[in-house]
Amino acid sequence: MDKSILIKKYFEEKKFVESSIRSFNNFIDLGLKDVIEENKEAEPNIIPHNIESFKIRFGKITVGNPQIIEADGSRRPIYPSEARLRKISYSAPIFLEISSYINDVQRENFQAEVGKLPIMLRSKYCNLKDLSREDLITKGEDPNDPGGYFIINGTERVLVTIEDLAENNFVIEKDQKTGLPSGRIFSAQGSYKIPHQLNFNKKDGIAQISFTRIKEVPIVVLLKALGMLKDEEIMKEICGEESYEDILINLFEFADVRSTEDAFDTLARKSGFTQTKEVRVERAIDMIDKYLLPHIGRDKASRSIKAKNLCKMFKKLIRAKRGEIPFNDKDHYGNKRLRLSGDLLLDLFRANFKLLVNDILYNFQRIIKRGKLPSIRVIIRDKLLTSRIYSSMATGEWVGGRQGVSQRIDRANFLGMVSHLQKVNSPLSSSQENFEARALHCTHIGRLCPIETPEGTNIGLRKNMAMLCSISQGMDDSKLLEKIKELGVKEI
Numbered sequence: 457m458d459k460s461i462l463i464k465k466y467f468e469e470k471k472f473v474e475s476s477i478r479s480f481n482n483f484i485d486l487g488l489k490d491v492i493e494e495n496k497e498a499e500p501n502i503i504p505h506n507i508e509s510f511k512i513r514f515g516k517i518t519v520g521n522p523q524i525i526e527a528d529g530s531r532r533p534i535y536p537s538e539a540r541l542r543k544i545s546y547s548a549p550i551f552l553e554i555s556s557y558i559n560d561v562q563r564e565n566f567q568a569e570v571g572k573l574p575i576m577l578r579s580k581y582c583n584l585k586d587l588s589r590e591d592l593i594t595k596g597e598d599p600n601d602p603g604g605y606f607i608i609n610g611t612e613r614v615l616v617t618i619e620d621l622a623e624n625n626f627v628i629e630k631d632q633k634t635g636l637p638s639g640r641i642f643s644a645q646g647s648y649k650i651p652h653q654l655n656f657n658k659k660d661g662i663a664q665i666s667f668t669r670i671k672e673v674p675i676v677v678l679l680k681a682l683g684m685l686k687d688e689e690i691m692k693e694i695c696g697e698e699s700y701e702d703i704l705i706n707l708f709e710f711a712d713v714r715s716t717e718d719a720f721d722t723l724a725r726k727s728g729f730t731q732t733k734e735v736r737v738e739r740a741i742d743m744i745d746k747y748l749l750p751h752i753g754r755d756k757a758s759r760s761i762k763a764k765n766l767c768k769m770f771k772k773l774i775r776a777k778r779g780e781i782p783f784n785d786k787d788h789y790g791n792k793r794l795r796l797s798g799d800l801l802l803d804l805f806r807a808n809f810k811l812l813v814n815d816i817l818y819n820f821q822r823i824i825k826r827g828k829l830p831s832i833r834v835i836i837r838d839k840l841l842t843s844r845i846y847s848s849m850a851t852g853e854w855v856g857g858r859q860g861v862s863q864r865i866d867r868a869n870f871l872g873m874v875s876h877l878q879k880v881n882s883p884l885s886s887s888q889e890n891f892e893a894r895a896l897h898c899t900h901i902g903r904l905c906p907i908e909t910p911e912g913t914n915i916g917l918r919k920n921m922a923m924l925c926s927i928s929q930g931m932d933d934s935k936l937l938e939k940i941k942e943l944g945v946k947e948i
Contacts, residue, residue, distance in 0.1 A: 466924060471578070473604030473877050475927035476617075479798030480576040482929050487802040488517045491809050492552070494646045498813050502821040504829060508559050512816065512832060515553030522548045522575050522583050533583050536607055537596030543610030545846060547572040548581060556832050566833055570812060571841030573805075574849055576797065578603025604797075604877050605865050608849045612865040615797040615849075617880045617921070618858070622793045623649075624751045626769050627784040628776045634658045637776035637783065639769055641749075643667075647806055648750040654773055661705050663770060668747045670740075673726045675770055676706045681719035681744060682763035687711070693767040694774075702774045720744075787892050789899035794880065794927055800854065800861060807855040808844045815840055858883070875908065878921040886913040893917065 471477065492514050503510045524534040524544065539546040550573050555565040575581050582603070584592065589599040605614040621627075623644040631638040639654035652667040654675065664672040676690065684690050687707045694703055713719050717737060723744070724736035731739070746754050749762050775781045784791060819835035848854055852862040866876040884890050894916025896906055908920040921927075941947070 463924075470926070471604075472602045472874050472923070473578075475925075476604045476615075476797050476877070477576060477579050478929055479796035479927075480579045480801070481581075481798070483798035483801050483805075484519050484573075484579075484581060487798060488519070488550075488805065490646070491802070491806050492517050494806070495809060495813055498817055500817050500820050500824070502824050504824060509557075511557045511560075512820075513555050513557065514813075515555065517553075518551045519573055519581060520549045520551065521581060522546050535583055535595045535597070536577055539607045540610055540612070545572070545574060545609055546577070546607035547574045547842075549573075550841070554832055554836075564831060564833070568833060568836050569838050570836060571838050571845065573845065574606040574608060576604060576606055577601070600870075602874065602877065606849060606862075608846060608862075611850075612867070613849060613862045614865050614877055614879075615800050615862055616860070617797075618795040618800065618861070619880050619882045619919070620793055620795055621786070622791055625791060626772065627786065627791055628772060628781075629783050629786060631655055637773055639773050641769070643749045643751045645751040645754075647810070648747070648754070650747055650750060652749070654769055656702075656773070656777065660709070661702060662709060663702070663706055663773065665766075668743065670723065670727050670743060670747075673723050674706065674710060675766060676710045677713055677719050677722050677726075678744070678748075679763050679766060680710070680713050681716055681723055681740075682759045682766070683716060684763050684767075685714065685716065690767070693764060694771045702777065703770075787895070787897050789897065789903060796927065803855050804845060804848055808841050811844065812837075812841050875920060878923075878925075880904065880919045880921060882917040882919070884917055886917055890917075 496514050498512045498514075500510060500512075522534050522539075523531050524538075525531050534544075534546065536546050538544075549569045550571050551567050552570045553565070553567050556563045578584060578601075584595070584597060584603070587595065592599045605612050607613070621642060623642050626639055626641045628637050628639045630636075634656070636656045636658065641652045641654075643650050643652055650667055652665060654663065654665050656663055657672075663675045665675050665678060666672050679690055684693065690707065691703060710722075713722055720737045720740040721733060724740040727740070727743075729736035729739055745756060745759075749765060752758050752762050752765060772781065776783060815837060816832065816835055819837075820830060820832070823830040823835070849862050852860045854861040860881070863876070866872045882893060884893055896916075900906060900919075902922055903925050905920045905922050909915055910918050
């Protein structure tokens with residue numbers, strides 16, 4: 457059988473950069489709305505004396521098609537070949553619905569252009585979509601060009617896919633200092649991205665947890681703060697009918713903590729909060745509700761579910777210590793995720809949209825101090841969002857301190873370009889050994905190319921996707937839960 461027929465058929469329907477284009481489309485269709493939902497209301501601290509409340513609300517967000525504004529102010533569609541020749545960016549305007557409310561009564565409601573967004577070539581928002589080969593040649597484009605990159609100030613730039621550990625996934629590995637098992641989960645929800653570490657104290661065997669300002673606090677005290685006050689309840693939730701002496705040691709050590717307030721106070725003191733009891737307890741409550749496992753929830757109602765999830769993690773840690781289950785393999789591709797162009801742009805837009813909202817509030821408050829009540833329309837600086845996105849795309853410096861995310865595309869030959877579009881970078885430092893991370897893993901088969909990687913310090917850290925590799929897009933958690941419930945799974 458001639459296998460080349462199958463490969464030819466595959467590429468008739470799909471492109472090399474299909475996954476990147478789908479990721480970018482998802483970012484505009486769903487990602488932008490999520491960011492607006494996270495920041496849908498803003499309230500200035502300084503308002504006129506005769507007004508009780510003033511709120512700015514953000515509504516529907518839409519992205520237009522790539523266009524150019526000429527010197528005379530006229531707008532017209534632009535194609536990539538013109539953007540390359542004239543050294544300008546291939547971008548589209550972002551329109552946002554904004555309304556202001558005085559004492560919960562709408563004062564103004566309008567749609568404003570808040571910035572420009574670079575558009576990926578051959579995505580569904582690109583002017584080249586659905587054009588025939590002849591039309592593409594007429595517009596000055598190569599009909600065989602796969603797209604999947606951006607044009608910033610006339611330069612073709614690609615967002616390199618980043619390989620990261622999976623979010624909201626609990627993994628157990630061996631602690632290099634103590635030799636005991638240590639659990640890690642990277643809890644992420646919206647703009648909240650918080651690493652949690654669970655481990656055993658080598659001296660006394662007490663299980664501890666660390667996250668944000670809460671450092672190495674006992675898990676049992678945290679469970680009591682979350683509402684599991686009875687030792688019997690904790691024991692039953694962790695080990696059911698069995699009995700683990702590791703839990704008994706932890707329960708006995710903190711038997712005197714009998715109320716949630718005592719538990720919160722113990723957590724506050726162990727974390728070094730030095731204020732009066734009421735203030736430090738309030739701070740501890742705020743930290744735990746907001747920053748403990750935010751992907752489960754960020755309010756008081758989520759405490760019981762957080763406690764049950766912590767019990768599951770604690771049980772897994774104990775079983776690993778007893779040798780009942782093996783440690784997790786960090787290099788297994790099931791424990792990793794690839795962050796494509798859409799995910800990277802979502803991080804960039806989320807950080808810069810918050811800056812835009814803060815800038816609107818700052819300008820509003822500055823004019824209020826002069827004794828005037830401004831219109832929101834005149835204080836929006838659309839160039840702020842545009843310039844910051846362009847800057848990151850042009851230099852490759854991303855939010856979170858990442859370097860080299862955006863790279864100038866390699867146009868030495870067609871294969872070199874396709875290879876560059878399929879590149880996968882690991883965030884690990886090339887100056888460190890990391891032998892296991894550099895090695896070929898059996899889960900790479902069919903996903904990553906086993907041959908294409910540079911020689912020298914970057915070997916195994918800079919990889920390339922396999923030709924027939926296709927990356928699935930993230931699914932909405934709520935839809936996933938609905939599907940699981942349809943299959944007969946009951947909520948606790």
